[in-house]
Amino acid sequence: MNIKCMILDDEPLTVRLKISYIQRVPELEIVAACNNAIDAFRILREQKIGLIFLDITMPKMMSTDFLRSIPNPPKVIFITAYRDYALEGFELDIVDYLLKPVSFTRFIKAAMKALKLIGMENGAAPAKAKYDENQNAFLYFKVNREM
Secondary structure, three states, rough: OOOOEEEEOOOOHHHHHHHHHHHHOOEEEEEHHHHHHHHHHHHHOOOOEEEEEEOOOOOOOOOOHHOOOOOOOEEEEEEEEEOOOHHHHHHHOOOOOOOOOOOOOHHHHHHHHHHHHHHHHHOOOOOOOOOOOOOOOOOOOOOOOOO
């Protein structure tokens, strides 16, 4: 079972990291990476997205407002630097809330939770897979407000 995924994040380095993590999970298929809600709305109209990796603070529209405005939203995993929105996120029925910087181990735990929920909704749980946590391993450092 392949789940179509979308990234909504306005930070290019974070987007690249999320893409690299998603590509390491065979059950996930990245179909779009958007840096604003308007593009994300268009993608959601055009494609059946099963999972969104969503940053909180976005230009022009907070992600929580974006999520509220979608009828029957796909599963969502927040990946953000802000702790303040966790309760609101879970009230919006998100799958998980990850704080940056996110390790692949933590990412895969959230992804497996989403795959399990999506599998249960579709009537079949996905098979568990093994992932190489050290494949393409990187260390990221924040220097002068940049990664």
